Amino acid sequence: MMRAKRWLFLLHRWLGVLLCAFFAMWFVSGVVMMYVGYPKLTEAERLLHLPVLDAASMGLTPAQALEKAGIRGDLQDLRLAVASGGRAVYLAVPAREPKQGVSRRSPPPGSGTVVIDAATGAVLREVGVPDALATATAYGGAAAVPRHDGVIQEDAFTHSRGLDAHRPLHVVQLRDAANTRLYVSGRTGEVVRDANRSERLWNYAGAWIHWLYPFRGNAFNAWWADIVNWLSVLGIAVTVIGTVVGILRWRFTRTYKSGSHTPYKGFMMRWHHITGLLFALITFTWIFSGLMSMNPWRIFDNGAPALRMQAMNGGPLQMTGPLATPQALLTAAGPGTRELRWTVSDGKTRVLASAAAGRPFVLDAGTAAFHVPDPAALRAAAARLLPDTVVRVEVLTDYDMYYYSRDAHTMTGGSDKPLPVWRVVFGDTHATWVHIDPATGAVLGRTDSTRRLNRWLFAMLHSWDWLPLLERRPLWDVLLILLSLGGTALSLTGVVIGWRRLGLKLGSLQAGSHSGSKPVYRF
Numbered sequence: 414m415m416r417a418k419r420w421l422f423l424l425h426r427w428l429g430v431l432l433c434a435f436f437a438m439w440f441v442s443g444v445v446m447m448y449v450g451y452p453k454l455t456e457a458e459r460l461l462h463l464p465v466l467d468a469a470s471m472g473l474t475p476a477q478a479l480e481k482a483g484i485r486g487d488l489q490d491l492r493l494a495v496a497s498g499g500r501a502v503y504l505a506v507p508a509r510e511p512k513q514g515v516s517r518r519s520p521p522p523g524s525g526t527v528v529i530d531a532a533t534g535a536v537l538r539e540v541g542v543p544d545a546l547a548t549a550t551a552y553g554g555a556a557a558v559p560r561h562d563g564v565i566q567e568d569a570f571t572h573s574r575g576l577d578a579h580r581p582l583h584v585v586q587l588r589d590a591a592n593t594r595l596y597v598s599g600r601t602g603e604v605v606r607d608a609n610r611s612e613r614l615w616n617y618a619g620a621w622i623h624w625l626y627p628f629r630g631n632a633f634n635a636w637w638a639d640i641v642n643w644l645s646v647l648g649i650a651v652t653v654i655g656t657v658v659g660i661l662r663w664r665f666t667r668t669y670k671s672g673s674h675t676p677y678k679g680f681m682m683r684w685h686h687i688t689g690l691l692f693a694l695i696t697f698t699w700i701f702s703g704l705m706s707m708n709p710w711r712i713f714d715n716g717a718p719a720l721r722m723q724a725m726n727g728g729p730l731q732m733t734g735p736l737a738t739p740q741a742l743l744t745a746a747g748p749g750t751r752e753l754r755w756t757v758s759d760g761k762t763r764v765l766a767s768a769a770a771g772r773p774f775v776l777d778a779g780t781a782a783f784h785v786p787d788p789a790a791l792r793a794a795a796a797r798l799l800p801d802t803v804v805r806v807e808v809l810t811d812y813d814m815y816y817y818s819r820d821a822h823t824m825t826g827g828s829d830k831p832l833p834v835w836r837v838v839f840g841d842t843h844a845t846w847v848h849i850d851p852a853t854g855a856v857l858g859r860t861d862s863t864r865r866l867n868r869w870l871f872a873m874l875h876s877w878d879w880l881p882l883l884e885r886r887p888l889w890d891v892l893l894i895l896l897s898l899g900g901t902a903l904s905l906t907g908v909v910i911g912w913r914r915l916g917l918k919l920g921s922l923q924a925g926s927h928s929g930s931k932p933v934y935r936f
Contacts (some may be wrong), residue, residue, distance in 0.1 A: 418661065425658050430915060435644060435909030436696065438622055440900040443699070445619035447893060450822030451921040452570045452608035452616065456829060459823070461769045462552045462604065463751040464495040468740040469913040471501050471531040475739075475755065476732040478503045479532025487729035493531060493739060494755040497540055497602025500545035501531040506599060508729060519551060526578075526601050529737070531908035537602065545597040552595060554603050558586040564599065569621055570608045571596055572629045579605050638707060643705035652700060656693040657684055681913075685906035699900070700872035705867060706824075717843045720856065724797040725817060727760030732761075737781040742766065745781040746774050758854045761791055765853060772831060775853055786854040791835075795849055798856075801841035808851075809834050816848055817863060825872055829857075850916040 473481070475491060491738035496502045505527045527749060529539040537544075542561050549559035562584040565571070571582060579598035582605070587593040597603070608616075620626070625644075628637045663686070664674045710715070724728055732755070743750050746766035750851035752766040762778035775784045796803045808834045811817055819826035834857065835849040842928045843861040850857055860868075873879040882889040 420657070420852065421654055421658055425646050425651060425654045426914065428647060429655065429907045431902045432648050432913035433645070436648065436700075437904035437908060439699070439703070439899055440897045440904060442623035444617055444894060444897045445593070446623055447890065448822070449612060450824065450826075451573075451620035451624075452606055452612050453732065453827055454604065454606050455821050455827040457770065458607065459568045459604070460751050461742050462768055462791055463769075464499070464551045465748070466493065466501060466739075466743055466750050466753070466816055468743045469740045473531055473534050473737060475503060476736060477661065478506060478531060478534050479732055482529045484527060488729070489525075489931065490501065490754075491730065491732070494603075494733050494751065495538050495551055497528050498544040500553040502537065502602075503529040503531055504603075513695075517896040519810045521607055528601050539598050540583065540602040540827060542583070544602050545585055547589065548602050548604060549585040553587045553589055553593065557589045557593075559595070560586045560588065562586050562594075562880050563772075567630050569626065569630075570594075570613060571606060572614065573628055573923060574607055577727075579603075580604075612656065626803075642704065642707055642709045644711075645700055648698060649702040649704070650696050652693060652697045656697075659689045659693065664688065675691065681909050685903065685910055688899060688906065692750075692774075692896065692903050695896045696900050697902065698874050702871050705870040705876060708723060708867075713863050713867050714841060716863065717861055717863075718799070718821040720798045720847065720859060721800075722798070722856070722878065725794045725856070726757040728757055730755060730757050730762070732762075734779065735761065736778050737764075737776075741781040742778075744774055746794075755909055758776075763854075765855075772850070772852055775935075781875050786851060788851065790853055791849070791851065792837075794854070795837045795847065797837070797839055798837070798847055799839050799845060801839050801845075803836045804840045807836040807838065809836055812880065814880060815846070815868065817878070817883070819876075819878065819883075820928040825876070825878065831857075 466883075475493070479485070480507070483506055484507055488505060489508045489890040490504070491500065492504045494504065496504065506525050507527070509525070529535070530537060543905050546561055547560050550557065553559065562580045564583055566582070568584075576596075577584070580601050581599040583597040583599060585597055586596045587595060594608050594610075594613065595604050596606040598605045624636065625641050628634070628640055633640065642648070658825075663678055667678050668674055669679060673683075675683055675686045679684050737745075739753065743765055743766075744754055746753075749768045750766050750767060752767045754767070754773075756763050756765060763784055764776040764778045764781075765773040766776055767773040775786070776782065777784050792803075792806055795806070812818060812830070812832070816830065816834065816836065818830040821827040831850055831852070833851065835851050837847045837849060839845040839847070843863070844865075845859060845861045847859045848857040849855070868878075877883075877889060877893060882892070
């Protein structure tokens with residue numbers, strides 16, 4: 414029994430020496446991330462900064478532009494917006510045939526995109542420096558006076574895998590009040606990320622260090638996920654062992670000779686023991702949930718089949734038949750339209766016309782008339798997403814635990830979460846739910862039993878995404894900051910104790926070597 418206790422003490426001591434610095438860094442950077450997230454370009458930001466489409470600048474219909482570009486057949490996506498070089502372009506993604514029997518995820522945004530000049534039909538294959546500067550001017554306005562700062566593959570603020578399809582990236586600095594840095598796609602000429610000076614500076618004390626991004630983009634890049642995973646596993650181990658040791662050393666019903674319930678007299682040891690008992694549970698919870706965010710060893714990959722979007726839509730996206738011109742569509746949508754996106758629903762081609770804010774208007778692609786999805790037809794279409802039967806369709810008029818909105822800077826924030834929304838519940842083995850916007854007929858997202866479990870193990874335990882708290886800020890802020898301060902105190906006392914222990918050990922070894930006697934190793 415005594416030998417087992419000694420091993421527990423030794424394991425906690427030396428694992429703590431290694432990991433307490435990481436714990437302190439995670440607690441402090443986590444507080445920063447409550448208010449400043451990793452840079453991202455949200456859909457709302459993207460639309461806000463897109464220039465208004467000018468009908469006079471479009472000489473070609475979608476069919477004509479595709480014909481000139483040599484694109485025939487089905488499409489996965491088609492948009493009209495101001496992009497490469499600050500000109501109106503069609504951004505077409507030809508459909509890809511999935512391998513038989515293989516569930517394929519949607520490719521990242523920008524993957525396989527063909528950029529076609531809406532005036533001439535020329536395919537824009539390269540994005541040069543003048544194009545990037547023109548795009549940045551359209552984004553920030555002429556007063557921003559953009560400066561080209563080079564072409565990169567990846568830097569501290571562009572590690573996201575969602576940007577892979579856009580690399581290389583043009584870096585353009587705006588001379589605005591926020592000192593905004595833009596990253597322009599080297600494939601499509603679109604702005605794909607923005608990061609102002611405040612975001613960049615705070616990120617070095619926030620997400621960049623919290624996610625151990627110093628190990629990204631260098632010789633450690635291939636092992637980054639393993640480093641994070643195994644440090645988390647070791648962190649869980651040292652927390653559990655420390656809790657056991659702390660309980661063993663604490664006298665609950667009586668005291669030591671000093672009159673205290675802890676045997677430690679030194680300030681650091683005493684408060685490390687006390688804070689360890691007080692904040693061990695939250696430390697364990699945050700490290701464990703952080704590990705869950707990594708989907709370690711693919712434990713949340715359940716092989717769920719892809720949604721049958723083409724079956725729901727009633728066919729593929731094709732630019733055939735009589736179609737309204739972009740000018741007619743823009744006239745119908747009204748001034749301020751920034752993007753047109755062609756889609757399919759009920760087997761008919763529709764157009765989503767997006768302004769700077771709000772839900773897009775749905776137009777009939779042939780007549781440019783406004784279209785309101787028929788609820789009965791939309792329900793029948795939704796049932797075709799999976800071969801299993803629909804158990805029920807719930808109409809959500811308020812957020813709940815599985816459909817809710819977070820601030821744009823947070824990990825789960827930044828995407829549009831309109832209300833009301835449909836929740837289509839399927840009776841498949843994965844207990845799939847699909848959220849659909851009844852105003853546009855668009856699929857907003859899917860979740861299943863495995864993803865809902867991940868929601869609790871990560872979003873709830875790590876970010877405290879619990880509506881009663883989120884709706885009562887600043888209570889959420891106060892609780893998380895106080896717990897983080899407690900965890901920081903636990904970690905920093907461990908760092909000091911660890912360095913003192915190492916100093917004493919190294920001093921003992923040096924003294925032994927100078928005296929010529931054989932040092933005694935008592936770790």
